Amino acid sequence: MIKKKSITIAWLYPDLMNTYGDRGNIICLKKRCEWRKIRCEVKELNVGFDLSELKKADFIFMGGAQDRQQKIVSADLFKKAKELKKLIDAGKPGLYICGAYQLLGEYYKEADGTTIKGLGIVDLYTENPGMNTKRFIGNVAIRSSITEEILIGFENHGGRTYLGKSVNPFGKVIAGYGNNGKDKTEGIIYKNIFGSYLHGPILPKNPQFTDYLIRLSLEEKYGTKFKLEPLNDNIENLARVEIARRLKVKV
Numbered sequence: 580m581i582k583k584k585s586i587t588i589a590w591l592y593p594d595l596m597n598t599y600g601d602r603g604n605i606i607c608l609k610k611r612c613e614w615r616k617i618r619c620e621v622k623e624l625n626v627g628f629d630l631s632e633l634k635k636a637d638f639i640f641m642g643g644a645q646d647r648q649q650k651i652v653s654a655d656l657f658k659k660a661k662e663l664k665k666l667i668d669a670g671k672p673g674l675y676i677c678g679a680y681q682l683l684g685e686y687y688k689e690a691d692g693t694t695i696k697g698l699g700i701v702d703l704y705t706e707n708p709g710m711n712t713k714r715f716i717g718n719v720a721i722r723s724s725i726t727e728e729i730l731i732g733f734e735n736h737g738g739r740t741y742l743g744k745s746v747n748p749f750g751k752v753i754a755g756y757g758n759n760g761k762d763k764t765e766g767i768i769y770k771n772i773f774g775s776y777l778h779g780p781i782l783p784k785n786p787q788f789t790d791y792l793i794r795l796s797l798e799e800k801y802g803t804k805f806k807l808e809p810l811n812d813n814i815e816n817l818a819r820v821e822i823a824r825r826l827k828v829k830v
């Protein structure tokens with residue numbers, strides 16, 4: 580039995596990639612660990628960060644941003660893409676939201692046609708169809724591919740993401756737009772990482788998914804199975820139910 584459990588989270592580019600409450604995901608992960616006496620250390624990694632910090636982490640998180648910030652981040656992260664791919668392919672768990680999710684793919688084409696090179700880690704690409712097309716904005720409900728539960732979030736993106744054959748969607752769109760507004764897919768699952776358009780932030784709104792990520796990080800770190808002690812999620816569930824009600828979705 581492991582007495583003092585701990586996890587280290589690498590938070591990539593908190594000063595640039597952090598929109599629509601993405602910071603709340605870090606707060607939620609940390610609190611849900613601490614309430615269970617699991618130590619949780621958060622390392623904020625900004626432009627020019629040392630790769631060794633990423634290797635030491637048990638979980639990687641990166642939030643969303645607008646195109647301008649994505650460009651700065653892509654230039655920095657591109658230098659580390661090979662190492663990040665190695666870590667991800669070896670099973671390093673992580674969550675990548677919106678702009679970060681788009682960067683994992685082959686490329687992101689902006690509304691004016693400029694292309695931001697992606698990291699090429701996951702088989703997907705993203706294109707914004709042009710200035711006069713609508714942004715996908717609003718509350719979203721998806722059916723999780725992992726647990727079949729309904730997950731709730733908020734999306735705001737101009738890019739449409741298309742998945743290759745080697746990746747599975749994170750969920751099926753029940754209400755909202757998801758990856759591209761057409762094929763009902765939302766996000767991706769690849770190895771132990773999750774990409775999603777769900778801001779909101781996603782984790783406080785979906786405590787069951789947060790716990791899934793904590794358990795996954797512990798199991799990868801310690802190489803043994805874990806069962807997390809349940810917490811009182813009444814308030815979180817009230818928020819979920821309210822958003823679902825507005826979307827006319829049953830949870």
Ligand code: GLN
Pocket residue numbers: 598642643644645646649676677678679681707735736737738739
């Ligand atoms: N710039 C991207 C888009 O609009 C990502 C937006 C975001 O991260 N919220 O598609």
